[in-house]
Amino acid sequence: MNAATKGKITDVKELENIAKKIRLHILHMLTRAGSGHTGGSLSAVDAAVAIYFSKMNFNPEDPSWKDRDRFILSKGHAAPLLYAIMAEAGYFPFETIGTLRKIESPLQGHPCCKSLPGVEVSTGSLGQGLSVANGMALGLRLDNNPAKVYCIMGDGEIQEGQIWEAAMTAAHYKIDNLCAVVDNNGLQIDGPVQKIMGIAPIHDKWAAFGWHVIDIDGHNMEEILRALDEAEGVKGKPTVLIANTTKGKGVSFFEGKVEYHGVAPSAEEYERAVKEINNG
Amino acid sequence: MGEKSQQSAVSSQQSNVGAYGNTPDKKPKATRDEYGDTLLELGKKRQDIVVLDADLSCSTKTNKFATAFPERFFNMGIAEQDMIGTAAGLSLTGKVPFASTFAVFETGRAWDQIRLTVCYSNTNVKLVATHGGITVGEDGASHQALEDVALMRALPNMTVIVPADAAETASVINTIADYKGPVYVRLGRAKVPYIMPDDYKFRIGKAFVFHIGRDVNIVASGIMVAIAKKAAEMLSKDGLDTGVINMSTIKPLDGEALLKVAKSSKLIVTAEEHSVIGGLGGAVCEFLSENHPVPVKRVGIHDSFGCSGNPDELIKFHGLTAEDIVKTVKNAINHS
Known part of the structure; x- marks a missing residue:
């Protein structure tokens, strides 16, 4: 029996507390690093926490365990989120998070699977994670392996044409051991997504591509858990959660601010942010 | 064998084929x-x-x-x-x-x-x-x-x-x-055409040396190996001892084989059905200029796109025939 299945967490309060810790880790890492993507790391926290800690089978002691569930952060610039979760899950010593973006750190600016065991595939160039997720899902299906694949994309990211190639593939091959999430925070580097290159109607687009689509409040843990349960029951087609989120969620002065897409908190902002999260 | 088939490097469906093969019994x-x-x-x-x-x-x-x-x-x-x-x-x-x-x-x-x-x-x-x-x-x-x-x-x-x-x-x-x-x-x-010896087995990073030339060595890849062999025959008849190397692995390049042939002759010619920028010719030049500088001439596509035509016509049009290699060698030797 692999150590991976050490009790999954289903208690909403407990998951919310983990999400709070993850947000603190992210801010700590980014402030230490002095650069990185704050807004999009914070917006995807709740969905990622729910997936990792309530759903996934994994084993930090054996990152390449063949029966593990897979998680792909297609929006690779949210690397601090992935690293914070992996640190919390015990993939590497907690102190390592202080080395984010530093020379020779396993915590590269964008996730690198060759630097950090447990990262499934390198990402950072947008639009590619869903294709890789499909490939993994097909490979697992060929082996009759019941493991699942999760993939988080950004809303700006779905402007990439490859996402829609992959969307077709998942439906065509009836890939149902995959659950994708669009972190719909409404902002990209240059401004509001709808202003830069409109992607609406997101729900209808995915539905038209043959997906089962579930719209949720991406910061409501109960809703996220319900949607993930629903996804597991959908057979013969892939499922995508449209997680409606707020960029910079959890820190009032980062929320909804496009300026914090690619900027790390200052030392002063960090102090204020930590207070807010701890009091929130 | 007709004039056309002797010049034929690769076969289009219309032309005679296998002119340069070493195993005439095997069809291209x-x-x-x-x-x-x-x-x-x-x-x-x-x-x-x-x-x-x-x-x-x-x-x-x-x-x-x-x-x-x-x-x-x-x-x-x-x-x-x-x-x-x-x-x-x-x-x-x-x-x-x-x-x-x-x-x-x-x-x-x-x-x-x-x-x-x-x-x-x-x-x-x-x-x-x-x-x-x-x-x-x-x-x-x-x-x-x-x-x-x-x-x-x-x-x-x-x-x-x-x-x-x-x-x-x-x-x-x-x-x-x-x-x-x-x-x-x-x-x-x-x-x-089939040109590799029957007992040949490919190994990653290992070139196959048909012959080491004392005057010239042609380092070729893909369809240009057969054409290089033909060119070597023609040059040898003209008194230039010409070697041919099949550099089928372009990365990692077989530096050992390349050094050996570069040390044995005054001239290296590369031959590839690819741009001379960044392909086999580029790789050979990079390696030799750092390790054993000798004159290198590159036969290949010279910074242009292709065009329509049948393969034999295109080989001629783009200067990739055995005659083109011979000309390149002779020009280089005459100007050295």
């Missing part, structure tokens, strides 16, 4: 046809082999595998970027994916996908592209990959192989199925 065969056959045999032996194609399986010949093993074949439609990502994902569950389409689309359309999810992630993906070079023929420049080797060679972790005939292709495909890591193999559309 396209490297893509051999790929299809070898892949089918591999599929029978190994359950972990999976194949992806982007709506060109009838041309890349992966259709043979597809018919035999439909559950292990994934037609991705006309979507090369998604094909590469999916192949990377399959490899990450322990499969050995062969992803095929035309060389132009495989390397150009999906370059960033190859860079990130194949090379940077160091996944065990085999990129086997057909229709490399101008001998694609009538389809013209849009379909003639002349930059693919350069594009793939620049990527860390990538191995780049251009086999010279069908027998070498079979050996290459079997070898890379056992090798762990990203590989790019460039195959051709047209039939080519």
Whole structure:
């Protein structure tokens, strides 16, 4: 029996507390690093926490365990989120998070699977994670392996044409051991997504591509858990959660601010942010 | 043998074929046809082999595998970027994916996908592209990959192989199925003569030296190996002892073999059905200028696109015949 299945967490309060810790880790890492993507790391926290800690089978002691569930952060610039979760899950010593973006750190600016065991595939160039997720899902299906694949994309990211190639593939091959999430925070580097290159109607687009689509409040843990349960029951087609989120969620002065897409908190902002999260 | 067949480097369907082959009893065969056959045999032996194609399986010949093993074949439609990502994902569950389409689309359309999810992630993906070079023929420049080797060679972790005939292709495909890591193999559309010795076995990074020339050595890849052999015959008749090296692995380059031939002659000529920028010629120049500077002349496509025509016409039009190699050698020697 692999150590991976050490009790999954289903208690909403407990998951919310983990999400709070993850947000603190992210801010700590980014402030230490002095650069990185704050807004999009914070917006995807709740969905990622729910997936990792309530759903996934994994084993930090054996990152390449063949029966593990897979998680792909297609929006690779949210690397601090992935690293914070992996640190919390015990993939590497907690102190390592202080080395984010530093020379020779396993915590590269964008996730690198060759630097950090447990990262499934390198990402950072947008639009590619869903294709890789499909490939993994097909490979697992060929082996009759019941493991699942999760993939988080950004809303700006779905402007990439490859996402829609992959969307077709998942439906065509009836890939149902995959659950994708669009972190719909409404902002990209240059401004509001709808202003830069409109992607609406997101729900209808995915539905038209043959997906089962579930719209949720991406910061409501109960809703996220319900949607993930629903996804597991959908057979013969892939499922995508449209997680409606707020960029910079959890820190009032980062929320909804496009300026914090690619900027790390200052030392002063960090102090204020930590207070807010701890009091929130 | 007629005049035309003697000049024929590769066969178009209309012309005589096999003029330069060393085994006249074996009919010329396209490297893509051999790929299809070898892949089918591999599929029978190994359950972990999976194949992806982007709506060109009838041309890349992966259709043979597809018919035999439909559950292990994934037609991705006309979507090369998604094909590469999916192949990377399959490899990450322990499969050995062969992803095929035309060389132009495989390397150009999906370059960033190859860079990130194949090379940077160091996944065990085999990129086997057909229709490399101008001998694609009538389809013209849009379909003639002349930059693919350069594009793939620049990527860390990538191995780049251009086999010279069908027998070498079979050996290459079997070898890379056992090798762990990203590989790019460039195959051709047209039939080519058998030129490698019967007992030859391909090894990654090992060139095959037909003969070491005391005056000139021609380092060639792909269909140009047969043409280089013809040129060497012609030059030898004119009193120039000319060697021919099949540098089928372009990365990692066989520096040892290259040093040996560079030290034995005053002139190296490279011959490739590819741009002289960044391909075999570029690789040889980079290596020799750092390790043993000798004059090098590059026969290949000189910073231009291809065009429509039949393969034999195109070989002549773009200056890739044995006569062109001879001329290049003589000019270089006369001017030294």
